[in-house]
Amino acid sequence: PRDFLIAPSILSANFACLGEEVDKVLASGADWVHFDVMDNHYVPNLTIGPMVCEALRKHGVTAPIDVHLMVTPVDQMISSFIDAGADMITFHPEASLHIDRSLQLIRDGGCKAGLVFNPATPLSYLDYVMDKIDMVLLMSVNPGFGGQAFIPATLDKLREARARIDASGRDIRLEVDGGVKVDNIAEVAAAGANTFVAGSAIFSAHQADDPNGYDSVISQM
Ligand code: DX5
Ligand code: ZN
Numbered sequence: 001p002r003d004f005l006i007a008p009s010i011l012s013a014n015f016a017c018l019g020e021e022v023d024k025v026l027a028s029g030a031d032w033v034h035f036d037v038m039d040n041h042y043v044p045n046l047t048i049g050p051m052v053c054e055a056l057r058k059h060g061v062t063a064p065i066d067v068h069l070m071v072t073p074v075d076q077m078i079s080s081f082i083d084a085g086a087d088m089i090t091f092h093p094e095a096s097l098h099i100d101r102s103l104q105l106i107r108d109g110g111c112k113a114g115l116v117f118n119p120a121t122p123l124s125y126l127d128y129v130m131d132k133i134d135m136v137l138l139m140s141v142n143p144g145f146g147g148q149a150f151i152p153a154t155l156d157k158l159r160e161a162r163a164r165i166d167a168s169g170r171d172i173r174l175e176v177d178g179g180v181k182v183d184n185i186a187e188v189a190a191a192g193a194n195t196f197v198a199g200s201a202i203f204s205a206h207q208a209d210d211p212n213g214y215d216s217v218i219s220q221m
Contacts, residue, residue: 162192
């Protein structure tokens, strides 16, 4: 049975009409909304925060909102995003002084929790918290910007993460973020991922034959 989910990263959407962009991408078959939060501190870029998440909820978005925190410290933002209507919240373990506490904070708020691994961050951060994790997110680019090329070493890391998840016997999603395109998504899935973030591949796909939606690109994924 198909258990693949597509989570378009709204980082590459047109922010001047974000509500319509999200409506269109969901109408085109996307499963989640991937929400990239950058603080110009943990990563060298600045994006959107809890007020924008809340605004999407008020706009009528009911799909799961997958909040990827690229901020430090993390705990205040976790609380704010719980209140703003997030469904899952992931953070980078290097950005939290108290990883277990941050994970617990997310779960106590009724959200799914996950850790995000930069290309050179070891999976050993999972060692003592596997029972508090609903999702593992592997970055296949260095975080901060859309439109970068997929780092091939991620494929081996995905296989390693898949083995750890399977060995745990727990229901943990394996998500990949960065440089995922129509032409490499099958290989990424074969390495063990089941949840795919795609930003530029989707939002730059305004084809002449598909002026109002993103159907043609999402249906190829
Ligand atoms: C990068 C973000 C990604 C990014 C992906 O720091 O976490 O979600 O938007 O963009 P693409 O798919 O263009 O690599
Ligand atoms: Zn992301």
